[in-house]
Structures are given as structure tokens and as C-alpha cells.
Amino acid sequence: MILHLNHTRRDSAAAATSEVVATFLTMLEEGQLTPAQFARLEIYLDWLQYKQNFREPVTVMQSSGDESGAAVRLDVRIDSRQVPEGSLRELVQKALGPRGSEQRDSAGRIYLEDFRSFRSSITWDFNRLYWQRLKDWEHATGKGYEKELPGGVSDGHQPEAISDSVGDFWTLLKDLESQNQLPQEVFILEIGVGLATRAARWLDRFCVLDQERGTNYYPRLRFLLGDYSLSTLERSRPAVMKHIELCSFIALDALDPIKTLSFLRHKILHVHSTNMYDNLPDEEIVWRDNRVYWVQVRAYVPPADAARIAGACGIEVADIERTVHRLLEVGADALPDRAKGMTFWMEIWKAIRMEERLVDAVDLPDASFPAGLSSAQMEDILKEAPGDLRIHLSSGALESFRNTLPLLHPRGYLQVQDIFVTDLHDYCMGFHGPGKLGGSIVNWVNGALLREVAERAGYDLHFAQFKYRVGSKTSVLYTTQRE
Amino acid sequence: MTLPILPTTMVGSYSMPGWLERLKTEYFSRRISRHDLDEIHDNAVRSAIKDQEMAGLDIVTDGELRRDNMIDYFVERLPGIQIDRSSKKFYYDFYDSEVLGKIPMAALGLSEDFKFLLANTEREAKISITGPHSLTKRIRNKHYPTEEALATDIARVMNMELKELVKAGAKNIQIDEPYYSGFPEDISWGVKVLNTLVEGVQAKIAIHICYGNRYGKPSWEGSYRYLFPAILSAKVHQLSLEFARRGGEDLELFREFSPPFELGAGVIDVKDQAVETPEIVAERIRKTLKSVPAEKVVVLPDCGLFHLPRDIAFAKLRAMVEGTRIMRKELGH
Numbered sequence: 010m011i012l013h014l015n016h017t018r019r020d021s022a023a024a025a026t027s028e029v030v031a032t033f034l035t036m037l038e039e040g041q042l043t044p045a046q047f048a049r050l051e052i053y054l055d056w057l058q059y060k061q062n063f064r065e066p067v068t069v070m071q072s073s074g075d076e077s078g079a080a081v082r083l084d085v086r087i088d089s090r091q092v093p094e095g096s097l098r099e100l101v102q103k104a105l106g107p108r109g110s111e112q113r114d115s116a117g118r119i120y121l122e123d124f125r126s127f128r129s130s131i132t133w134d135f136n137r138l139y140w141q142r143l144k145d146w147e148h149a150t151g152k153g154y155e156k157e158l159p160g161g162v163s164d165g166h167q168p169e170a171i172s173d174s175v176g177d178f179w180t181l182l183k184d185l186e187s188q189n190q191l192p193q194e195v196f197i198l199e200i201g202v203g204l205a206t207r208a209a210r211w212l213d214r215f216c217v218l219d220q221e222r223g224t225n226y227y228p229r230l231r232f233l234l235g236d237y238s239l240s241t242l243e244r245s246r247p248a249v250m251k252h253i254e255l256c257s258f259i260a261l262d263a264l265d266p267i268k269t270l271s272f273l274r275h276k277i278l279h280v281h282s283t284n285m286y287d288n289l290p291d292e293e294i295v296w297r298d299n300r301v302y303w304v305q306v307r308a309y310v311p312p313a314d315a316a317r318i319a320g321a322c323g324i325e326v327a328d329i330e331r332t333v334h335r336l337l338e339v340g341a342d343a344l345p346d347r348a349k350g351m352t353f354w355m356e357i358w359k360a361i362r363m364e365e366r367l368v369d370a371v372d373l374p375d376a377s378f379p380a381g382l383s384s385a386q387m388e389d390i391l392k393e394a395p396g397d398l399r400i401h402l403s404s405g406a407l408e409s410f411r412n413t414l415p416l417l418h419p420r421g422y423l424q425v426q427d428i429f430v431t432d433l434h435d436y437c438m439g440f441h442g443p444g445k446l447g448g449s450i451v452n453w454v455n456g457a458l459l460r461e462v463a464e465r466a467g468y469d470l471h472f473a474q475f476k477y478r479v480g481s482k483t484s485v486l487y488t489t490q491r492e
Numbered sequence: 493m494t495l496p497i498l499p500t501t502m503v504g505s506y507s508m509p510g511w512l513e514r515l516k517t518e519y520f521s522r523r524i525s526r527h528d529l530d531e532i533h534d535n536a537v538r539s540a541i542k543d544q545e546m547a548g549l550d551i552v553t554d555g556e557l558r559r560d561n562m563i564d565y566f567v568e569r570l571p572g573i574q575i576d577r578s579s580k581k582f583y584y585d586f587y588d589s590e591v592l593g594k595i596p597m598a599a600l601g602l603s604e605d606f607k608f609l610l611a612n613t614e615r616e617a618k619i620s621i622t623g624p625h626s627l628t629k630r631i632r633n634k635h636y637p638t639e640e641a642l643a644t645d646i647a648r649v650m651n652m653e654l655k656e657l658v659k660a661g662a663k664n665i666q667i668d669e670p671y672y673s674g675f676p677e678d679i680s681w682g683v684k685v686l687n688t689l690v691e692g693v694q695a696k697i698a699i700h701i702c703y704g705n706r707y708g709k710p711s712w713e714g715s716y717r718y719l720f721p722a723i724l725s726a727k728v729h730q731l732s733l734e735f736a737r738r739g740g741e742d743l744e745l746f747r748e749f750s751p752p753f754e755l756g757a758g759v760i761d762v763k764d765q766a767v768e769t770p771e772i773v774a775e776r777i778r779k780t781l782k783s784v785p786a787e788k789v790v791v792l793p794d795c796g797l798f799h800l801p802r803d804i805a806f807a808k809l810r811a812m813v814e815g816t817r818i819m820r821k822e823l824g825h
Contacts, residue, residue, distance in 0.1 A: 190714050274764070275710055275737075385514055415763075419703075419710045464582070467707025491707065492586060 059444020165283030289405025505796030708799030732756030773815020
């Protein structure tokens with residue numbers, strides 16, 4: 010048996026390790042595990058940062074070939090945070106089941122989809138529903154979505170950070186002017202604007218700085234507020250009313266900004282986003298024994314939750330799957346009683362879990378890495394990485410990143426405040442999502458892959474710790490031209 | 493060989509296939525031999541020449557597929573330049589290089605590659621050379637008192653090489669100086685050095701000046717106005733500029749200054765994968781002809797096609813040739 014310790018919280022790790030070892034050795038002694046099973050066991054001891062997530066306390070990962078291959082390993086993932094004291098053994102027994110898979114436990118689960126890449130999972134439809142009907146969610150919970158963030162505020166609004174950002178940008182403009190290269194129109198783009206709090210503070214600060222220094226750059230600014238939701242754009246308008254003459258509100262797909270803004274190719278001097286990449290569709294792979302495996306998922310509602318939710322919402326358990334699909338189409342109106350519809354949405358979301366299985370890449374010839382990353386590149390990256398590694402591909406973030414870079418002016422730069430894993434080794438020292446944040450999905454972003462894509466596109470990537478809030482897990486990504 | 497009116501040509505590089513990129517990087521990792529890489533290059537170059545011929549170009553190049561980038565191919569050959577061979581992670585990266593003493597006169601051996609091109613085409617052929625100004629910007633100068641002094645010595649060595657190329661049969665030589673656009677304040681000494689480079693070279697000389705194409709994106713922005721009037725004293729026959737991506741505003745400069753040389757007009761945007769239609773190309777040429785007579789216009793892409801996928805690069809060249817044919821017909825040729 011091999012035990013992988015995937016977190017560094019000393020006390021909980023020490024206690025959980027001791028309990029795990031004792032549990033599995035006892036099961037071996039009592040004959041509940043055969044020596045062959047024990048030899049094939051690989052236990053991953055995680056600590057999930059997000060209390061709300063898609064995992065059971067103990068899960069067994071299925072691999073393609075499990076049915077026939079006696080030598081196939083048994084992967085058991087334990088979320089040490091979720092396991093109630095003294096219940097590990099029972100949970101392990103339940104998860105392992107008689108055939109070393111989840112056969113026994115799966116009875117009664119309401120499956121919402123077939124196995125597929127996480128990127129195409131129905132959970133992303135929930136995520137979309139949340140942003141489309143944010144007002145409904147906020148009304149039901151009685152708090153704005155920013156209150157769901159760690160600390161209850163967005164790091165994007167931090168005044169000192171904004172002030173520094175403005176100062177850096179002003180310096181760039183001054184430099185361009187000294188070289189007689191300052192464009193007549195100075196384009197800035199913010200993607201994912203929220204309520205435009207940051208945009209408003211940024212413009213306020215720029216206006217003041219420009220006046221203090223007498224440079225008269227402010228009238229040249231063309232501030233583009235981009236978001237895929239028209240209602241969000243509408244809600245953002247009042248915040249920037251003082252600067253409305255300089256602002257344009259643009260509905261765009263965060264995955265493909267160049268599609269909407271192709272007329273500004275190579276013209277935008279500054280692109281910014283905060284907590285946007287961590288909410289874009291993602292998928293995971295496992296690198297093991299020099300082979301790539303795709304992680305496929307299947308969302309389900311556990312039987313106990315299904316019964317409870319059905320009872321609370323006045324529907325049959327058998328109707329849950331159909332009602333979920335209706336919910337994703339029309340929101341809380343999926344049920345005749347809107348209040349119950351809201352309850353259904355929030356409770357189902359809270360209950361959703363995901364089964365996982367690994368599929369060898371050779372069995373999925375149509376699966377491809379995100380655009381900008383070839384198989385050969387991935388192979389090179391993974392060869393340098395630690396063995397037995399599970400990583401995010403951050404497909405949505407990579408796509409967005411790659412489709413934003415062509416907008417940049419030769420002297421322009423991209424700045425992204427988000428949660429990044431900047432070194433692949435860090436994937437062996439913590440669990441980085443997916444988790445649930447309010448009604449949305451949150452995932453750390455694979456900065457190491459972004460760096461690779463950036464280099465091939467002519468940019469060096471840098472990550473700096475967000476220094477403006479103690480305890481913040483945010484990093485700031487910024488680009489510089491690669492020679 | 494008589495060329496038609498509005499002759500079509502490449503700026504230099506052709507699409508670099510992904511498999512060739514990987515093999516080049518394998519070479520730097522010592523996983524394949526120089527001999528094997530040379531053979532791979534020969535085949536890739538033949539293929540690039542064939543594509544240009546099939547697209548219908550009047551003047552072809554070797555696609556520059558042997559080059560890692562526009563700098564290292566020359567810096568590696570220049571005598572007296574110290575290179576840190578461990579400085580590349582990816583084959584396309586620039587070497588770190590420095591000059592510690594006076595550059596001696598020596599052959600660079602470019603003729604062999606040009607002879608290979610001549611042996612594999614019956615079309616008119618062109619070779620592109622990175623100019624001394626651009627090379628100087630990538631070499632750390634630890635000897636010469638000024639950049640101009642370093643560039644002048646590079647020009648002297650390369651002048652000898654250009655004459656060797658002429659002996660090998662080169663009739664069309666293009667000098668690439670994109671760094672002019674990044675350092676417009678250098679233009680007067682840049683042109684002096686250019687004239688040293690081409691002194692006594694008996695070939696049709698073009699100078700290509702763009703706004704950079706590293707990683708398929710521009711390195712600078714601005715207006716070609718900085719070139720004038722200094723460029724008027726350049727001893728060249730053709731000035732090749734990018735207009736497709738940037739628009740044709742700077743064509744006005746040709747009316748304003750009436751330069752004595754031809755215009756190599758960029759009519760294909762090499763930084764955009766969308767393939768132009770022949771009609772768009774024709775319109776861009778039509779616009780050019782409002783400022784420059786047809787007899788003095790050569791049709792080409794904005795810059796090299798290095799970063800474009802091969803199918804797109806080929807389709808763009810085809811569109812360029814078709815668009816040019818539309819204009820030739822319109823002009824009664």
C-alpha cells in the first residue's frame with residue numbers, strides 16, 4: 010500500500026495518516042482486504058479547501074480495465090476534512106465494496122449524466138444558470154455573490170492594488186509618449202466586470218493621477234467593459250456613470266474575446282480580469298507510468314439527499330432528473346411554486362457529487378488537449394513533472410488566455426488576478442478544486458500550463474503574490490514581451 | 493527570365509511545420525544528428541519551394557526553413573561572435589551572443605543554401621538576409637564604441653558574403669531590417685550601414701522593413717514616416733513594407749517623397765489566420781497603385797509566413813496570386 014499525503018496541515022495530516030494506516034491494516038488482518046488488494050492500494054489523503062465540493066468523504070477511482078485486470082491498482086481518495094471522527098473504517102468498507110469498485114454504493118444514486126470530461130459536465134450548466142439568474146440566488150440567500158468569496162470581498166476591489174495598477178499603466182503611457190508612440194485612442198479591456206466596482210475605482214484613480222501630473226491622457230482612454238451577461242453589463246453601468254463617455258459595454262464570450270473584438274487586434278494596451286479564469290470550464294488528466302489518463306466524471310445526487318429534496322419540494326424521487334433539466338432551462342420556475350423551485354435548485358446543487366473514472370488516452374482518440382498545447386508539448390511538460398500526477402488542464406482559462414493575447418498592443422500587457430498553481434509539484438501538496446462557491450464552480454488555474462502556452466505565443470508569464478490582503482490566496486499574473 | 497507586371501514573391505519564410513519544429517528541438521536535445529537534420533531540412537525546403545510554385549509565385553525563396561529564427565542563422569556564422577549554446581530552451585529562442593573583439597573578415601557560407609534553392613526551381617529565386625542593424629540589436633556589444641561601429645563591421649563581412657551569393661547566381665537579394673521600426677532614432681546611421689552592406693553588390697537589392705513578426709505578432713507600432721527622408725539615400729532598388737495589417741495610410745508617403753525605388757507592397761496579413769479573398773488582395777493592390785505606378789510595384793505578403801499553418805499559408809499565397817491576376821487583367825496585361 011502506498012499512501013500519498015496531498016496536504017501539509019501537520020496536525021490533521023498526522024492524525025489522519027495514523028487512522029488510515031490502522032484502518033487498512035485492520036481490514037487486512039480481518040480478511041476484508043486480500044493481500045493482492047492491499048498490495049495494489051494507493052491511498053490519497055487530501056484536504057479540500059472548499060467545504061462545498063463534489064466529493065464523497067471516501068471515493069474509489071475506477072480505471073478502465075478494472076473488470077478484467079487483476080493487476081490494476083486501487084485508488085482510494087480520502088477527504089480528511091469530511092470524514093467524521095471514528096467513521097473512516099465504515100466509509101472505506103462502503104466505498105471499496107465487494108468488487109473493489111463502487112458497485113455496492115451506487116444503488117439509488119440519481120445520475121444526471123453519463124461519464125464524460127468534466128468540461129462537458131452538467132455541473133457547468135448549473136454554473137451558467139447561477140450567473141444568468143444571479144439575482145434569484147442572491148435574493149434567496151439574502152447576500153450578494155461577493156459575500157461568498159473568502160473574506161467576503163473581491164481582491165479586485167482593493168484600492169491599493171488599483172492604485173498601483175493605475176500607476177504602472179500611467180508609466181507605460183508616459184514611456185510610449187516619450188517615444189512618440191502613444192496611440193490617439195488608449196484601449197483598456199476588463200473582462201468579467203461584476204458591478205464595475207473595480208473599473209470605477211480604476212478610472213477615478215487614473216483621472217486624479219492624470220490631473221496631478223498634467224498629462225491629459227484621461228480623455229484618450231477607451232475603457233471596454235466586457236462580460237458575457239447583458240444583465241451584468243446593465244447592472245455595471247451606474248458604477249462608472251462619472252466616466253460614461255469613455256466606457257463601452259461589450260457582450261463577449263470570455264473564452265474568445267478576439268472573436269468580438271477582432272477590430273482591436275494588437276491595439277489594447279491593458280487587459281485585466283479578476284476571478285474569471287477560476288470559473289471557466291475545466292478538465293483533469295492523470296500522468297502515471299508515462300501514460301496520460303483522462304479523468305471522466307458522472308454527476309449524481311446521493312440517494313439520501315434525493316429523498317430529502319424530493320420530500321421538501323413535493324416531487325417524486327423519480328422526477329428529480331427531469332426537474333433538474335427543466336431547472337437548467339427556466340430556473341426556479343421549474344416547479345409551480347417558485348419558492349420550492351429555488352429550494353430545489355439550491356439543495357440539488359449542494360447535494361451533487363461526482364463519480365470519477367480514469368480512461369487511458371489511447372482509448373479516447375478524439376480527446377484533445379486545449380488549443381495551444383500539442384500532445385508533444387504536453388509530453389515534454391509531463392516528463393519533467395513528478396510521477397503519478399493529477400492536474401487541471403484549465404482548458405477554459407487556456408482558451409480565454411490564448412484568444413486574448415492577440416488583442417494586445419506590442420507594448421500592451423495582460424494582468425489576471427486569480428488563484429493559480431504555478432508549479433506542477435504543488436499538485437502533490439494540496440487539492441485545488443473543483444469546489445463550489447455559492448452556486449458556481451471554482452477551480453484553481455494551472456499557471457504552469459499557461460506559462461507554456463504564453464512562451465509559444467511570445468510572452469513571458471510572471472506570478473506575484475497578491476500582497477494587499479493578508480492571507481489572500483490570489484496571485485497576479487502579468488505578461489511581458491518575450492524576445 | 494522576364495517577369496510579368498506586378499510580380500509576386502515571398503518576403504522570405506514559409507510556414508514552419510510543427511513536425512519540423514519538434515525535430516529541430518530534438519536536435520538541440522542531441523536526440524538527432526546534424527546529418528539527419530540537414531536531410532530533413534533539404535526535404536522541407538523542397539516542399540516549400542514546390543508550394544510556392546504551385547501557388548503561382550513568380551519569385552521564390554527557400555522558405556528559410558533551415559533557420560531557427562532571423563538572427564541565429566547569421567550570428568552562428570559571424571566570426572568573432574561568442575554564443576552561449578545553452579541559452580535556448582526552444583529552438584526558436586534567440587541565442588545569447590556577444591562580441592568581445594573586432595569581427596574578422598570571413599566567409600559565412602550562405603551560398604550553399606542558395607545553390608540548393610537554384611537547383612530545385614526554375615523560377616526566379618530570391619534570398620533574404622537579416623541586416624546589420626537588426627543583428628546588432630541582438631548581440632551584446634562588449635568591444636565596439638558604438639552600435640554603429642559594430643553594425644558597420646558586420647556590414648563589411650556580410651558585403652563580402654553578398655558578393656559570394658552573386659557569384660553563386662543570386663539576382664535578387666533582400667535585406668531584412670525590422671528593428672528600424674523599433675529604433676527609429678537609428679535610421680540615419682542605419683541607412684549608412686545598409687549602403688556599406690550593399691556597396692558593389694551586382695544584384696537587385698530590396699530592403700524589407702516591417703513592424704516585427706516575432707511569434708507572429710508585431711513588436712512595435714507607429715508610422716513609416718520615420719523612414720523619410722533618410723531612406724531616400726539608400727542604395728537599394730526596392731523598399732518592401734507591410735500594409736495589409738496596418739492599412740494603407742503610409743502609402744501617402746510614396747506620393748509625398750517620390751522615392752526612386754520600387755515598392756514591395758505587403759498585401760497579405762501574416763498575423764491573421766483568416767485567408768484573404770483574391771478580391772481583397774486586388775483592392776489592396778488597387779489602393780497601392782494610386783500612389784505608385786504599376787511598373788514599380790512588387791506584390792508580396794506583409795512579412796514571412798513562418799507562424800502560419802501550412803494550409804493557411806498556401807491559401808494566402810494562392811489568394812495573393814489570384815488577386816494580382818485580377819489586377820493585371822484590369823491593367824490590360
